[in-house]
Amino acid sequence: MHAIEIKELTKKYKGKSAVSKLDLSIEQGELFALLGVNGAGKTTTIKMLSGLSKPTSGHINILGKDLEANLQYIKKKMNVSPQETAVAANLTARENLELIAKIYGSDAKEAKEKADRMLSSLSLKEVEKSKSKTLSGGMQRRLSIAMALISDPEILYLDEPTLGLDVLARRELWRFIEKLKGKMTIILTTHYMEEAESLSDRIGIMAEGELKAVGTVKELMEQTGTDKFEDAFVSIASQVAE
Amino acid sequence: MKILAFSNRNIKELLRDPLMMFFSAGFPIVLLLLLSAIQANIPVELFGIDSLAPGITVFGLSFISLFSGTLIAKDRTTSFLMRLFAAPLTSSDFIAGYMLPMLPIALGQTILCYAVALCLGMAFSVNILLAIVVVIPVALLFIGIGLLMGSLLNDKAVGGISSIITNLAAWMSGIWFDLDLVGGVFRKISYLLPFAHAVDAAKAAVAGNYAEILPHLWWVIGYAGLILALAISVFKRKMSSDRI
Numbered sequence A: 001m002h003a004i005e006i007k008e009l010t011k012k013y014k015g016k017s018a019v020s021k022l023d024l025s026i027e028q029g030e031l032f033a034l035l036g037v038n039g040a041g042k043t044t045t046i047k048m049l050s051g052l053s054k055p056t057s058g059h060i061n062i063l064g065k066d067l068e069a070n071l072q073y074i075k076k077k078m079n080v081s082p083q084e085t086a087v088a089a090n091l092t093a094r095e096n097l098e099l100i101a102k103i104y105g106s107d108a109k110e111a112k113e114k115a116d117r118m119l120s121s122l123s124l125k126e127v128e129k130s131k132s133k134t135l136s137g138g139m140q141r142r143l144s145i146a147m148a149l150i151s152d153p154e155i156l157y158l159d160e161p162t163l164g165l166d167v168l169a170r171r172e173l174w175r176f177i178e179k180l181k182g183k184m185t186i187i188l189t190t191h192y193m194e195e196a197e198s199l200s201d202r203i204g205i206m207a208e209g210e211l212k213a214v215g216t217v218k219e220l221m222e223q224t225g226t227d228k229f230e231d232a233f234v235s236i237a238s239q240v241a242e
Numbered sequence B: 001m002k003i004l005a006f007s008n009r010n011i012k013e014l015l016r017d018p019l020m021m022f023f024s025a026g027f028p029i030v031l032l033l034l035l036s037a038i039q040a041n042i043p044v045e046l047f048g049i050d051s052l053a054p055g056i057t058v059f060g061l062s063f064i065s066l067f068s069g070t071l072i073a074k075d076r077t078t079s080f081l082m083r084l085f086a087a088p089l090t091s092s093d094f095i096a097g098y099m100l101p102m103l104p105i106a107l108g109q110t111i112l113c114y115a116v117a118l119c120l121g122m123a124f125s126v127n128i129l130l131a132i133v134v135v136i137p138v139a140l141l142f143i144g145i146g147l148l149m150g151s152l153l154n155d156k157a158v159g160g161i162s163s164i165i166t167n168l169a170a171w172m173s174g175i176w177f178d179l180d181l182v183g184g185v186f187r188k189i190s191y192l193l194p195f196a197h198a199v200d201a202a203k204a205a206v207a208g209n210y211a212e213i214l215p216h217l218w219w220v221i222g223y224a225g226l227i228l229a230l231a232i233s234v235f236k237r238k239m240s241s242d243r244i
Helices: A042-049 A071-075 A093-103 A108-121 A137-149 A167-180 A193-199 A217-224 A229-237 B002-015 B018-041 B049-077 B080-085 B091-099 B102-119 B126-152 B155-171 B184-192 B194-207 B210-240
Strands: A002-013 A016-027 A031-035 A057-062 A078-081 A155-159 A185-190 A202-207 A210-215
Touching (some): A002 A042, A002 A185, A016 A042, A042 A155, A078 B080, A093 A108, A093 A137, A202 A217, A202 A229, A210 A217, B002 B018, B018 B102, B049 B080, B126 B155
Parallel strands (some): A031 A202, A155 A185
């Protein structure tokens, strides 16, 4: 069974296509990167996959079930780390984590245990009592990802997880995301070539709302006859403009 | 559990905001103390503690709109609401989660105002308890206004519109001057809005004029029902739309 199956997925805003006839299947346990420049349609796709936005047309099947018809059931199996850091500013790091655990159905005891686990695995223990608005950008992003992981999702959407982070914070997050590989299905959007190249099992390249190519880094380079992945990306993404 | 967790978060966000604490608890008390001091030197019937305290409790509640509206608007603009919208919460969970914490805050604020009024010489009677019950529809009215503003506007715009609501609640409620003295169109418009009725109902409860409470309170209940229905409908529409 595929974790995600998308058929002819289209989203239009005021008649203009943000995502156009997207067909894609993602395997369970796969880390799939959606790569594209700003405005390529990556975030719109994530919003539709996570039930935040209704498609104009097309179908989404998640874990074998139609998303539209089983939205509340499927929402329990997924979690999202939005592009902007989405934390409750006046709550501490621990309170943020326990809040999300409880919203996804944990009782107080289980929420505390899960928060302990997340604080340790994402090295947030020392700031657990700090209000999240006082944390650095890197710490806030880590907390935001921990909040997405605390519900033990089968499918995790990471929308530009390292956007705006410095090199050290980015590399640290990469190491953590790598550890998650195989444990859950991860769909990651990014416009950093290196991020997609080093983390993902397969990459989908989006441009102007269309999925232009899908494959492993090697396959995409072979397809375009290039030696560097960045050149492969430029070759595929720029086909639209020509 | 889900609603409780979300409500708890909202209470913490509000109570940890020093501005909210000042305007909810401090400002109405400052007004009570200041006007009571003026009353002690230049007695005016309107500023007698039995008349002033019910008015100040209603005026104080107008800040609830500002804080509930700002909380929702900030959640929307900081993507926090997007995270929650992706969670297994229904629109009813959200609405209850935003509204429930505001009621104890509103009641706490009202109780505090009457406690200070008692210290300033107001005679204790069971009518004060009745007056506290009477403010529940008033609190729901202001909570509904907050939910509506928070669903439609950004946090800066919520601040601007809230100041208009607070001014309407101040000037068109008969707290600071007798509306009968102004008369004419101003009085008519004031009594077409819910604020003067809210103050009159609270004053009637404190004075023990039970027959006068409901005719005024129905106006408030009507407005509260209408605004809450509109706010809930707008929030639900926003939740199912693409632009969170």
